[in-house]
Amino acid sequence: MLSTERDYKRGGERFPIPSQSEVEGKLLIFEVVAVTCLQELLANGGSNLIRRLRQRLLRNLKERCAPLKLCCDDENATTEFALHLLEAAGEEARNDGQ
DSSP, X not given: OOXXXXXXXXXXXXXXXXXXXXXXXXXXXXXXHHHHHHHHHHHHSOTTHHHHHHHHHHHHXXXXXXXXXXXXXXXXXXXXXXXXXXXXXXXXXHHHHO
């Protein structure tokens, strides 16, 4: 939301839209945290770990998406993206762990 108060603030606080580097930095942090956690889980987890994580992820997504009242297409796209991200992070964790 745009605010006239923001114009009087210093530095990055006055910019209503994050820069591309800010977004990339946050995404990098999410990726590092996800891969690190998955590496630990894969090292210490059982054989059904990825299946359990996938089920829990789907359940959590349904709970988080329900209040947002997303349309069916958006909810499906969100789920597809999350599962793809989990798969990619798991693959990265396995490759880094070797």
